[in-house]
Amino acid sequence: xxxxxxxxxxxCTGHPHIKTPNIDALxxxxxxxxNTFCQSPICGPSRASVYTGRYLSSNxxxxxxxxxxxxxxxxxxxxxxxxxxxxxxxxxxxxPDVQGMKRLGIDPSGPVGKYHSQxxxxxxxxxxxxxxxxxxxxxxxxxxxxxSKGFNKxxxxxxxxxxxxxxxxGEIRSGFFNDRVDxxxxxxxxxxxxxxxxxxAIEFLESDDGEKPWLLHLSYIKPHWPYVAPHPYNxxxxxxxxxxxxRSTDEKEKxxxxxxxxxxxxxxxxxxxxxxxxxxxxxxxGLITQIDDQLGILFEFMKNKDLLDDTMIVxxxxxxxxxxxxxxxxxxxxxxxxxxxxxxxxDPSHDADSTxxxxxxxxxELVDLLPTFMDFYDGEIPGHVLDGRSLxxxxxxxxxPWRDYAISExxxxxxxxxxxxxxxxxxxxxxxxxxxxxxYIHAPGFxxxxxxxxxxxxxxxxxxxxxxxxxxxxxxxxxxxxWALQYRHRxxxxxxxxxxxxxxxxxxxxxxxYWDEASAEGKDPSILPKRRPADSIxx
Numbered sequence: 001x002x003x004x005x006x007x008x009x010x011x012c013t014g015h016p017h018i019k020t021p022n023i024d025a026l027x028x029x030x031x032x033x034x035n036t037f038c039q040s041p042i043c044g045p046s047r048a049s050v051y052t053g054r055y056l057s058s059n060x061x062x063x064x065x066x067x068x069x070x071x072x073x074x075x076x077x078x079x080x081x082x083x084x085x086x087x088x089x090x091x092x093x094x095x096p097d098v099q100g101m102k103r104l105g106i107d108p109s110g111p112v113g114k115y116h117s118q119x120x121x122x123x124x125x126x127x128x129x130x131x132x133x134x135x136x137x138x139x140x141x142x143x144x145x146x147x148s149k150g151f152n153k154x155x156x157x158x159x160x161x162x163x164x165x166x167x168x169x170g171e172i173r174s175g176f177f178n179d180r181v182d183x184x185x186x187x188x189x190x191x192x193x194x195x196x197x198x199x200x201a202i203e204f205l206e207s208d209d210g211e212k213p214w215l216l217h218l219s220y221i222k223p224h225w226p227y228v229a230p231h232p233y234n235x236x237x238x239x240x241x242x243x244x245x246x247r248s249t250d251e252k253e254k255x256x257x258x259x260x261x262x263x264x265x266x267x268x269x270x271x272x273x274x275x276x277x278x279x280x281x282x283x284x285x286g287l288i289t290q291i292d293d294q295l296g297i298l299f300e301f302m303k304n305k306d307l308l309d310d311t312m313i314v315x316x317x318x319x320x321x322x323x324x325x326x327x328x329x330x331x332x333x334x335x336x337x338x339x340x341x342x343x344x345x346x347d348p349s350h351d352a353d354s355t356x357x358x359x360x361x362x363x364x365e366l367v368d369l370l371p372t373f374m375d376f377y378d379g380e381i382p383g384h385v386l387d388g389r390s391l392x393x394x395x396x397x398x399x400x401p402w403r404d405y406a407i408s409e410x411x412x413x414x415x416x417x418x419x420x421x422x423x424x425x426x427x428x429x430x431x432x433x434x435x436x437x438x439x440y441i442h443a444p445g446f447x448x449x450x451x452x453x454x455x456x457x458x459x460x461x462x463x464x465x466x467x468x469x470x471x472x473x474x475x476x477x478x479x480x481x482x483w484a485l486q487y488r489h490r491x492x493x494x495x496x497x498x499x500x501x502x503x504x505x506x507x508x509x510x511x512x513x514y515w516d517e518a519s520a521e522g523k524d525p526s527i528l529p530k531r532r533p534a535d536s537i538x539x
Contacts, residue, residue, distance in 0.1 A: 001050075001217065002291060003043065003091060003129065003224035004331065005317035007036070007340040009288055017241035019289045022296040023344070026315055028357045030346030031395055036364040037406040037434065038319045041331045041338045043224075044093040045411070046318040046366065051075045051094065051119040053370030053386035055407060058488040062411040062429075064093065068119065070100035073385060073491070075215070075370060076120020082377045085212050088121035089200045090219030091128045121217060124204045127197065129221025131158045132176075142196060149191050161186045162193060163226040175226030178276060181283040184231035189290070192230045194222050198294040202301050215373060218298075223287035223321075225330075233286030241285065242278050246325040246337070248460045256462060258430070258446045259326075259333065261417045267322075267329030277324040284323065312376055313346040314369065326459070332410060334432040334441050334449075335459050339408050341366065347376070347395040354397040362394065363406040363435070384487075384494045405479050408432040421445065433480045440464075440476030448473050 007013055011020045012027035013034060039049035040056050048061035048068050052075075061068045068074070076086045096117035101108050108117065118126065127142055136143070136156045146157035154160040163175035165183035173180045185192055201218040208214065228234075255263060262268055271277050295315075302308040320338045322328040331338040343364060346352075367388030371381045375390035393400050412418055413428035421428065423445055430443040439459065441449035448464035450473050463469040505512065509527050514520050520528060 001090075001219045002288075002315075002317040003219075003221050004319060004321045005223055005288065005291075005342060006320040006323070006337055007034070007317075007342045008337075009285065010342055012344070013342055015243070017237070017243075018285050019236075020292040022292045022299060023315060026295075026299075026313060026346060027344045030313070030344055030352070030357075031355050031391075032359045033343040033345065033362070033364045033391070034359050035361050035406075035436075036316070036341050036343040036366070037339055037408050038317075038341050038366050039407070040409050040411075041319040041333065042410065043091075043318055044095065045409075047091075047093050048119075050318070050366050050369055051092070053078070053367050053388045055367060055387050055488065056409040056411075057484070058387055061095075062409075063414050065095065065414060066411075067095040067097035067100070068116075070097040070104060070106065070116055074116070074120035075373075076115060076122075078120075078370060078374055078379070078382075078386075079215060079377065080120065082374070082379045083212060084373075084377055085214040086121050087124050087204060087214055087216045088118065088126055088219065089124045089204060090126070090197050090217065091221055092119055092121065092126065092217075092219065093128050094119045125197075125200045127193075127221070129193070129224065131156060133159055142193065145196065146187065146191065149187070151187070162191070163228045165228060175228035178225075178227060178270065178280050181227045181229070182235060182279050184234040185228045187230060189230040189233070192290070194220055194287070194290050194294050197221075198298055202298060205301065205305065205307065213377065220291060222291060223284050227280050227283045227287065229283045229286040229290065233290045234283055235286070236289065237282040237285045239278055239282075242281050245274070245277060245323075246458050246460075247327050251460050251462065252327045254462065255327075256441075256447055256449050256464065258421075258443050259328075259449070259462075261415075261420060262333050263327040265329075265415070265417055268327060269329075271322065271324035271329035272327050274324075281323055284321070310348045312348060312373075313344075314372075315342065315344040316366070316369075317341040318366075332412070332415070334408060334410070334430070334439070339432060345372070345391060345395060347392070349396075351396040355395055360394060361436075362402050363404070364391070365403075365406055382494065385491045387488070405433050405435045405483070407480075407483055408434075431480055431484075433476055433483065435479070438472060438476055440473065440480065442477060442480055448477070450476065 009015050009018055010023050011018060012024040012032055038046045040046045044064040045056050045061050048059050049056060052059045052072050056062055059072050079086050096108060098108050101113050106113050125141055133156050143158050146161050151157035151161035160172060162185055164186055165173050165180050166186055167173050197220060299308060319331045320340060321331055322337050325337045326335050365388060368391050371386050371388045371390040372392055374381050375392040410430045411428060413425035418428050427444060432441050437454050439451040439453055449462050450464040450469055451459045464473060506527050
């Protein structure tokens, strides 16, 4: 899994200039799901949905700072009982529910507390990737690695070595400022974050004794900001390789009031500059090619270890990146550049041979990954718990009924501009529902947003306030209502158990509303009241 990788910045998804031969080759071996939505266009909530198989509204982890509650079943809870190790190298962004643990008497530092804190992963190395000086952990393994390479003058070499650049005047420029990301990182390619985490994944594979099957979550931080790339990736792309921004003057002038707040925040203003956009995008593309090169190294190792042909490989991202499209920067809203993600799945079984090298346009959600993994390991998918669906039938070429719409959610309460809305945190929410023709965005207190994806695939014309589309707005709102009114918290009560318990009261001898014996005619006589002596019933 990458972080903040747009769906359209790969060769196999149509970018005309970017170099991603290894990812493209992966797509040729599997299925390229080109219509995949994340469940929230921000790191923590998106990943929480992946690790639980449940929507944001189901798992409750609504922002990057919101803990994943202690009662949520995670990827380990679902896969470990199947005999599968769930191993992490890289980022999860999961915040532990310390208050919930204390309420239940669970020691956060004990085995149960740690298991929940890591979303059920066995941590080979966790690194959530963004370590500003004010919150860097003193025992960060990557910082210790950089110090061993000579970057020991700063307490936080992640920031001042890997994610900073050297200026001609001797100044070190932080990568949190984007004005000089055309320059190379202060560390060599092999010492930067992506190769480092790839090596850690390979080290796990080397150490594995082969006794138990595993799921390895290799979770890269890049191409997420800071957009600092090491040589040669910082300048391997030129202005000619940069695609024009997908935006129009009209959409900016007529922007929905909530969308306008996104345009006016710092990231939006920065990426509205063509100079800034081009400078950053060249580094962004370089970081993507670096990931591709590292995946090539990983796949070659797997081939030599006889793992490549019997391992399911999934390539995806947690969300996208606006990069100036629609006059916005970063992510957090629901245009395709932000809410859609790449998804390539290679199933090694012969059952998937008929679909290799194909593109699938069905509406896929990232909550589909966990049930897919369970299905791959022959587990029974608990439909009353997981919101997603297994992709295995699609990988095997089966024509099965599929979802008619996709859902994504966002909580903007922690945005610096949220006080301008005069809304309390619980009211700061946005919902997206999209099908193959329409995308609808509902934010309480704001006008609706509606895009006709057939006539306006670039999502430049908002029809939400056009009276002639009032019926379509209502139809999409009804879809959102249909989704919202489904059971999402009946985790302890399966459909199968529910069916078993139909009429259970009468089976146990509880008769409700009967007048007399005649009204119970035809019932099992054993359920009718019958007085028994005290000594006739054995304990």
